[in-house]
Amino acid sequence: QVKLLQSGAALVKPGASVKMSCKASGYTFTDYWVSWVKQSHGKSLEWIGEIYPNSGATNFNEKFKGKATLTVDKSTSTAYMELSRLTSEDSAIYYCTRSVFDYWGQGVMVTVSS
Amino acid sequence: DVVMTQTPPSLSVAIGQSVSISCKSSQSLVYSDGKTYLHWLLQSPGQSPKLLIYQVSNLGSGVPDRFSGTGSQKDFTLKISRVEAEDLGVYYCVQATHFPPTFGGGTKLELK
Numbered sequence: 001q002v003k004l005l006q007s008g009a010a011l012v013k014p015g016a017s018v019k020m021s022c023k024a025s026g027y028t029f030t031d032y033w034v035s036w037v038k039q040s041h042g043k044s045l046e047w048i049g050e051i052y053p054n055s056g057a058t059n060f061n062e063k064f065k066g067k068a069t070l071t072v073d074k075s076t077s078t079a080y081m082e083l084s085r086l087t088s089e090d091s092a093i094y095y096c097t098r099s100v101f102d103y104w105g106q107g108v109m110v111t112v113s114s
Numbered sequence: 115d116v117v118m119t120q121t122p123p124s125l126s127v128a129i130g131q132s133v134s135i136s137c138k139s140s141q142s143l144v145y146s147d148g149k150t151y152l153h154w155l156l157q158s159p160g161q162s163p164k165l166l167i168y169q170v171s172n173l174g175s176g177v178p179d180r181f182s183g184t185g186s187q188k189d190f191t192l193k194i195s196r197v198e199a200e201d202l203g204v205y206y207c208v209q210a211t212h213f214p215p216t217f218g219g220g221t222k223l224e225l226k
Contacts, residue, residue: 035215045163045206045217061214095162100210101153102174104162 002026004096004105011111012086019082020108022096029077030054032099036070036081039107040092048094051079086112116141116209120218126226127197135221137190137207144187144211151210154183154192157220158203166205167192199225 007021022034036048049060051070058070067090069082083090091112096105117140127133143150150170155163165174167183170190180195194201202225207218 044219045208047215047217059213097163100151100165100168101155101163101208102165102168104164107162 002098002103004098004103006094006096006105006108009109009111011113013114014087014112016086017082017084018086018110019080020094020110022079022081022105024077024079024098027098029072030074034070034072034079035097035099035101036068037095037097038064038092039095048081053077053079083110086110088112115214116143116212116216118207118209118216118218120205120207120221122221123219124222124224126224128226129197129199131197131226132193132195133197133223134194135192135205135207137185137192137218139188139190139209141212142187143190143209150186152183152185152190153208153210154181155206155208156201156203157206158200161203163206194223197223 003025005023010018012018030053033050033052035050038046038048047061048064048068051058053072071080093107093109095107119138121136125133143152152170154167156166157163166177166181171183182193184191202223204220204222206220
């Protein structure tokens with residue numbers, strides 16, 4: 001069955017960066033785009049961007065350009081998202097999701113605090 | 115960006131009752147291929163979102179047929195017939211016709 005297993009929660013200082021992972025299984029990783037979605041506390045969902053594992057092609061929400069970097073490791077079927085220059089506004093849960101939102105990871109809670 | 119407006123923001127229901135949730139978009143969601151990329155998600159408490167319905171009216175994998183989706187262009191509805199306890203949570207509509215994909219604000223379904 002399709003699974004997306006994300007890395008654990010992160011506590012990071014303002015101004016630092018954080019990199020999280022999303023390991024896919026149960027399907028051909030290179031056949032589907034992987035999207036990343038932000039959910040701030042108690043709020044709705046925001047689409048950050050997507051990556052196509054086969055080619056590494058990416059598309060970003062304008063709002064997250066310069067904030068998020070997406071990469072993949074095809075050898076381990078893992079997608080990564082790095083968030084840079086973190087502020088309190090980046091404290092949220094981040095989900096990876098396959099293609100048209102049909103499968104989701106369990107989420108990574110990122111807390112930005114000194 | 116396309117604005118997705120969901121109403122009501124919350125609903126209080128009794129088990130066995132039927133409910134409807136509305137989702138309206140600021141632009142038509144018909145893509146150039148003729149398909150409408152409007153989907154519905156359910157986020158149960160403490161869980162990740164789960165796909166319920168894709169492309170307006172198609173049930174996701176394992177989703178019971180108590181759920182149904184209708185609509186076209188800019189106006190969409192999710193209906194739940196005979197609500198069960200496992201249906202409680204926050205429902206989101208999401209459009210993937212226009213870039214970037216955007217989500218509605220959510221409708222919280224609670225027990226009366």
